[in-house]
Amino acid sequence: MNATAVKTGTEGKVWGGGDEQPLKASYGKLMMWFFILSDALTFSGFLAAYGFSRFKYLNIWPIADEVFTHFPFLHGVDAPMYYVALMTFILIFSSVTMVLAVDAGHQMKKNKVIWYMFFTILGGVIFVGSQAWEWANFISGEYGAVETKGGKIIQFVNQEGEQVTLESFAVELPRERTRLTKNEALWYESESSLPDYDLAEVVEGFKANPDLLVRTQLLNEEGRKVILSREESLAKLENDGVQVVQGANLVHNEYGPPLFADFFFFITGFHGFHVFSGVIINIIIFINVILGTYERRGSYEMVEKVGLYWHFVDLVWVFVFTFFYLV
Amino acid sequence: MYLHSSIWFNFKKIIIPQSGTIKKYIMAHDSAHHGSATKRIWTVFGILSIVTIVEVALGIIRPVFLIETHFLRMHLLNWIFIVLTLYKAYLITWAFMHMEHETKGLRRSVVWTGIFLVCYLIFILLTEGDYIFDVYKEGYVAWDF
Numbered sequence: 457m458n459a460t461a462v463k464t465g466t467e468g469k470v471w472g473g474g475d476e477q478p479l480k481a482s483y484g485k486l487m488m489w490f491f492i493l494s495d496a497l498t499f500s501g502f503l504a505a506y507g508f509s510r511f512k513y514l515n516i517w518p519i520a521d522e523v524f525t526h527f528p529f530l531h532g533v534d535a536p537m538y539y540v541a542l543m544t545f546i547l548i549f550s551s552v553t554m555v556l557a558v559d560a561g562h563q564m565k566k567n568k569v570i571w572y573m574f575f576t577i578l579g580g581v582i583f584v585g586s587q588a589w590e591w592a593n594f595i596s597g598e599y600g601a602v603e604t605k606g607g608k609i610i611q612f613v614n615q616e617g618e619q620v621t622l623e624s625f626a627v628e629l630p631r632e633r634t635r636l637t638k639n640e641a642l643w644y645e646s647e648s649s650l651p652d653y654d655l656a657e658v659v660e661g662f663k664a665n666p667d668l669l670v671r672t673q674l675l676n677e678e679g680r681k682v683i684l685s686r687e688e689s690l691a692k693l694e695n696d697g698v699q700v701v702q703g704a705n706l707v708h709n710e711y712g713p714p715l716f717a718d719f720f721f722f723i724t725g726f727h728g729f730h731v732f733s734g735v736i737i738n739i740i741i742f743i744n745v746i747l748g749t750y751e752r753r754g755s756y757e758m759v760e761k762v763g764l765y766w767h768f769v770d771l772v773w774v775f776v777f778t779f780f781y782l783v
Numbered sequence: 784m785y786l787h788s789s790i791w792f793n794f795k796k797i798i799i800p801q802s803g804t805i806k807k808y809i810m811a812h813d814s815a816h817h818g819s820a821t822k823r824i825w826t827v828f829g830i831l832s833i834v835t836i837v838e839v840a841l842g843i844i845r846p847v848f849l850i851e852t853h854f855l856r857m858h859l860l861n862w863i864f865i866v867l868t869l870y871k872a873y874l875i876t877w878a879f880m881h882m883e884h885e886t887k888g889l890r891r892s893v894v895w896t897g898i899f900l901v902c903y904l905i906f907i908l909l910t911e912g913d914y915i916f917d918v919y920k921e922g923y924v925a926w927d928f
Contacts, residue, residue, distance in 0.1 A: 479889040511912030
């Protein structure tokens with residue numbers, strides 16, 4: 457059977473069988489498009505699930521402007537969204553250099569392709585690094601909070617309604633509780649690091665500072681978190697408080713429902729993984745461009761195909777940006 | 784089958800003299816939108832930047848009248864964000880991913896499939912989420928204790 461196969465000189469470029477291309481697209485490009493479609497549906501699934509949870513907890517969801525407030529080298533400055541806007545620009549710009557690389561490839565200008573791809577890769581690396589920094593801030597937390605019996609979060613504010621950190625009011629009490637590690641008690645039992653303060657220290661500190669109030673997760677009509685009166689605050693903290701929460705992980709989250717943190721880690725993590733793999737693929741193609749593989753092949757279509765993937769990563773970020781940080 | 788089709792295509796090659804048509808097609812195709820390609824890229828970048836700046840500005844200011852006005856169970860500001868996002872997505876797909884130069888068939892098989900399934904998913908999940916919200920709110924079980 458195979459003995460009849462004829463070399464047409466266009467192997468690897470066209471579909472088996474000749475020049476007749478379905479939808480006038482090469483095999484690789486068409487498959488890249490359908491991969492992107494299925495990957496887009498995966499991300500849509502995540503984002504729609506996020507929307508589901510948000511609608512479910514509509515009146516207790518964290519306010520993104522209060523969660524993501526950091527900017528490099530500006531410690532203690534409240535800078536909502538500026539950093540994530542910068543990340544968005546970095547990614548859009550790396551998309552622009554990518555499309556310029558594709559365009560230079562069409563004109564068979566090898567050196568231009570090399571430079572544009574270099575800047576694309578650079579942008580991707582900066583973006584992934586920024587995301588890591590964003591994660592680090594989110595994980596370590598800022599103010600700290602107390603979790604109640606019902607799994608809700610209560611935060612602490614001053615008379616002006618501004619959030620205050622636990623360390624600014626918690627008192628030092630003699631502590632008996634230490635972190636359980638595997639070399640004590642049972643070899644299979646251990647726990648993650650303990651918060652800097654325990655509940656008794658926070659409660660005592662709260663009692664000693666008459667200015668402090670408790671802020672609940674509940675959103676009022678204007679979209680602000682409800683702040684309790686001093687008496688209600690004391691009662692809430694003493695009766696319902698279970699443990700101190702600092703920062704966020706998959707189980708506890710000082711900013712609000714743990715689901716918020718779960719979705720944040722999962723969606724931005726999955727996107728970050730895409731950026732990372734995009735950078736790796738870009739590097740492989742970059743090396744091939746330098747080696748002159750595509751120059752010899754007579755076509756830079758490979759650059760175009762990784763370009764499609766790279767733009768897709770940018771496309772997803774546009775949606776993640778909107779639904780995590782803006783809406 | 785294999786034998787049959789390769790004979791057929793070889794036959795076609797003989798009767799239709801333009802072999803390597805694809806390469807010719809690609810080249811013609813390139814030169815057609817060539818001069819203005821970079822200009823279009825920078826224009827699109829400009830639009831994307833302006834839209835992003837507007838989004839961020841609105842996100843920081845959060846104008847009161849946009850939050851107080853409701854449309855289809857969401858405040859107007861959120862609708863503005865969603866529309867701007869879709870506009871950005873359109874620009875990236877059409878201009879950067881060159882969807883505007885693909886055939887109608889390819890465009891529709893990717894875009895319509897995606898849009899249809901995503902709309903369906905969003906409708907189902909958000910309706911369900913809204914329902915559970917009501918159950919939590921109006922049910923007789925206390926969730927905040």
